[in-house]
Amino acid sequence: MPTIMNDDRVETGITPGAEQGGFRDVLAANHARRGKPPLHLVDMSMQERTEIAQRLGLPKFRVSQLANHYFNRLSTDTDTFSDFPLTMRQQAAEVFFPRLIEAVTQQVADNGMTIKTLWKLFDGARIESVLMRYPKRTTLCISSQVGCGMGCPFCATGQLGLTRNMSTGEILEQVRIAAAMVRDGQMAGGPGRLSNVVFMGMGEPMGNYKSVLSAIRQMSAQPPEGFGISARNITVSTVGVVPGIRKLIAEKIPVRLAVSLHAPSDTLRDELVPMNRRFNTEQVLDAAHDYYVASKRRVSIEYALMRGINDQAEHAHLLAKRLNHYGDNWVHVNPIPLNPIEGSPWTASEPEDERQFLNILHKAGIAATLRDTRGSDIDGACGQLAAKTTTKQQPQD
Ligand code: SF4
Numbered sequence: 001m002p003t004i005m006n007d008d009r010v011e012t013g014i015t016p017g018a019e020q021g022g023f024r025d026v027l028a029a030n031h032a033r034r035g036k037p038p039l040h041l042v043d044m045s046m047q048e049r050t051e052i053a054q055r056l057g058l059p060k061f062r063v064s065q066l067a068n069h070y071f072n073r074l075s076t077d078t079d080t081f082s083d084f085p086l087t088m089r090q091q092a093a094e095v096f097f098p099r100l101i102e103a104v105t106q107q108v109a110d111n112g113m114t115i116k117t118l119w120k121l122f123d124g125a126r127i128e129s130v131l132m133r134y135p136k137r138t139t140l141c142i143s144s145q146v147g148c149g150m151g152c153p154f155c156a157t158g159q160l161g162l163t164r165n166m167s168t169g170e171i172l173e174q175v176r177i178a179a180a181m182v183r184d185g186q187m188a189g190g191p192g193r194l195s196n197v198v199f200m201g202m203g204e205p206m207g208n209y210k211s212v213l214s215a216i217r218q219m220s221a222q223p224p225e226g227f228g229i230s231a232r233n234i235t236v237s238t239v240g241v242v243p244g245i246r247k248l249i250a251e252k253i254p255v256r257l258a259v260s261l262h263a264p265s266d267t268l269r270d271e272l273v274p275m276n277r278r279f280n281t282e283q284v285l286d287a288a289h290d291y292y293v294a295s296k297r298r299v300s301i302e303y304a305l306m307r308g309i310n311d312q313a314e315h316a317h318l319l320a321k322r323l324n325h326y327g328d329n330w331v332h333v334n335p336i337p338l339n340p341i342e343g344s345p346w347t348a349s350e351p352e353d354e355r356q357f358l359n360i361l362h363k364a365g366i367a368a369t370l371r372d373t374r375g376s377d378i379d380g381a382c383g384q385l386a387a388k389t390t391t392k393q394q395p396q397d
Contacts, residue, residue, distance in 0.1 A: 023274060023275050023277050023278035024149075025149025025150070025151075025161075025162050025207065026149050026150070026151035026158070026161045026162065026274075027149060027161050027162050028146075028147050028160055028161035028162060028163040029161070030163060031161065031162060031163055031164065034123045034125070034163070034164055035123065036167070037100055037121065037122050037123075037166075037167045037169060037170055038098035038100070038122060038169075039098075039167075039169070040096065040097065040098060040100060040167070040168075040169030040172075040173075041066060041067065041070060041096040041097060041169075042070070042168050042169050042172045042214075042215075042218055043167055043168050043169045043214075046063075049063045049066075049067075049096075050063055052095060052096075056088065056091055056092070056095065057088075058088060058092070062084065062088075062092075064224060065081070065083055065084060066081075066084075066092060066096055066097075067224045067225065068223065068224040069081055069084075070097070070176070070224075071218075071223040071224050071225065071226055071227055071228075072223040072224055074176050074177075074179050074180040074183065074227075075180075076093065076097035076176075077093075078090065078092050078093040078097070098122075098169075099122075100121065100122060100167070100169050100170050100173050101119040101120070101121060101127075101170060101173045101174065101177070102119065102120045103117050103118070103119060103120075104118045104119065104120045104126065105117070105118045106118075110132075111188055112187055112188030112189075113132065113133040113134075113187065113188050113189065114130065114131070114132050114133070115130070115131045115181070115187055116128060116129070116130045116131075117129055117130075117131075119174070121146065121166075121170060125146040125163055125164070126146075127143040127146055127166065127170075127174075127201065127202050128143055128201055128202060129141060129142045129143060129174040129178065129201055130201065131178050131181065131182070131187060131194075133182075133187055133188065133189050133192070137195045137196050137233075138182050138187075138192055138193065138194050138195055138196070139195070139196040139197070139198060140174065140175060140178045140179075140194055140196070140197050140198070141197075141198050141200045141201050142171060142174045142175065142197060142198070142199060142200075142201050143166065143171075143174070143201035143202035143203055144165075144166055144171055144199055144201070144202070144203040144204075144205045144207075144208050144211070144212050144215075145162060145163075145164070145165055145166055145202060145203025145204065145205075145207060145208050146162070146163035146164050146165075146166060146202065146203070147160035147161050147162045147163045147202060147203070148160065148161075148162060148202055148203050148204055148207075149161060149162030149204065149207060150204050150207075150239050150273070150274065150275050151274045152239070152262075152272060152273050152274070153271075153272070153346065154272065154304065154306060154338060154340070154341070154344065154346035155341070156341045157202045157203070159341065162203075162207070165203075165207070165208040165211060166203070166208065166211060167211055168211045168214040168215045168218070171211060171212065171215040172215050172218060172219070175194070175197060175215075175219055175227060175229075176227070178194055179193075179194040179227060182194045194227075194229065195229065195230075195233055196229070196233040196234070196235070197219060197229060197233070197234045197235070198234075198235040198237065198258075199212065199234075199235065199236050199237050200235070200237045200258070204238060204239055204241060205236050205237065205238060205244075206236075206238045206241035206243075206244025206245070206248075207241065207244075209244055209247065212236070213251065216231065216234055216236070216253060216255060217253070219231075219234060220234060220253070220255075231253050231254045231255050232254050232255070232256070232297070234255045234256065235255065235256040235257075235258050235300070236248065236255050236256070236257055236258070237257075237258040237259075237260060237300075237302065238257070238258070238259060238260070239259075239260045239273055239275050240259055240260070240261070240273065240275055240276065240279050240283075240284035240287075241275065241279065242279040242283050242284060242287045245257065245259075245284075245287040245288065245290075245291055246287060246290070248291070249290060249291055249294045249295070252294075254295055254297060256297055256298075256299075256300065257288065257291045257295070257297070257299050257300070258299070258300035258301075258302055258334075259284060259288045259299060259300070259301055259302065260273070260302040260303075260304075261281070261284070261301050261302065261303055261319075262302070262303055262304050262310060263276075263281075263310050263315070264281070264310075264315055264318040264319035264321075264322055265281065265318060266280050266281050266282075268309075268310060268315075269281055272306075272309070272310065281322065285322060285323070285325075285326065288301075288331070289326040289330060292330040292331070298329070298330060298331060298332050298367075299330065299331050299332075300331070300332050300333075300334055301323070301331050301332070301333045301334065302334050302336065302371075303319070303333060303334065303335045303336070304335075304336055304337075304338045305335050305336065305337050305338060305348065305349035305353070305354055305357060306338045306346050306347065306348070306349065307338075307347045307348060307349045307350060307353070309346065311349040311353045311354070311357055312353065313356060313357075313360060315357070316356070316357045316360035316361055317360055317364075319333070319361065320360060320361055320364030320365075320366055321364075323366055324364060324365065324366070328365060329367070331366065331367070332367045332368065332369070333361055333366055333367065333368035333369075334368070334369060334370075334371040335354065335357055335358065335361075335368065335370055335371065336370070336371035337349055337354060337370075354370060358370055
């Protein structure tokens with residue numbers, strides 16, 4: 001019997017709070033038949049790092065050196081650690097820097113300004129991340145779970161079901177490698193700095209809360225404790241797991257919250273986002289507004305526009321009414337044309353419906369921007385690259 005995720009209990013991938021009630025994660029056939037990823041430096045507390053180092057005969061300051069190489073130099077190649085004893089380098093690499101992710105394919109689009117990587121994890125599972133360069137920022141979209149258990153019928157990742165949660169190490173390795181690529185000028189635009197991270201790849205971050213939170217803390221801490229990416233530039237996206245939003249409020253970390261709403265009414269959202277049967281639109285919007293009040297940061301509302309389903313004037317009017325109920329200027333709506341799954345009945349909106357949707361929101365005083373579909377020519381939306389490859393390669397054990 002699965003247990004609720006809790007600080008002192010084992011995480012199973014079952015979304016917190018969803019143990020009772022009408023919603024359970026949709027699990028992949030091979031769920032829970034995999035071991036845990038090897039422990040990595042970033043999966044360990046300071047005390048664990050020190051104890052392990054001592055067992056290897058290394059004094060405490062060597063742990064700080066390793067963390068400095070990892071977070072400051074973005075390197076796990078101990079052969080280049082000239083300040084580290086030659087005889088200990090290989091052992092340190094094995095114990096603290098096991099290889100957690102390996103690039104399978106990389107696709108480049110938007111004249112080199114978008115790079116999407118499909119990664120293989122230790123157990124053969126596939127996840128993805130997308131690096132996007134803009135004039136004033138460089139953003140990495142990362143995955144936090146293998147597959148996703150939310151079961152949204154229009155989504156490629158949702159069709160996979162949840163295979164397993166990713167470890168903090170697996171999450172942060174996506175960030176480290178991307179940050180090194182940007183620093184070293186491996187994408188168009190020359191050398192730069194990874195400035196933003198969004199949890200909008202595969203998975204529901206609130207379903208893997210503990211690892212996601214540890215990853216956020218280490219992303220935002222200053223080197224040598226972290227990568228030094230401002231928490232204000234990190235976005236956690238949720239489909240509306242209310243207990244997760246409330247826990248995040250209590251953490252008091254100024255990350256941005258994005259809520260994937262996709263529908264303005266419970267009747268429609270019950271169909272599009274099965275989690276709505278557990279936490280309805282009122283509960284989700286209440287929690288989102290509480291997040292705004294506590295953090296003073298505008299909440300993003302993500303809304304995938306699907307032709308004839310949720311993109312008509314009546315939907316825009318109702319959405320505006322529901323959001324304005326809480327007051328002004330607390331949300332920014334990001335409608336995004338759906339990137340449809342091949343052969344699926346759910347398809348992208350007509351451009352005139354997109355324009356009408358935006359106009360209605362604007363006239364109601366709601367900030368809204370049609371979200372850029374970066375990388376859509378390389379299957380760039382929500383888990384699609386991984387979904388295709390994984391489907392071909394099932395089973396992965
Ligand atoms: S839309 Fe998001 S929450 Fe829903 S199944 Fe896809 S990845 Fe999961």
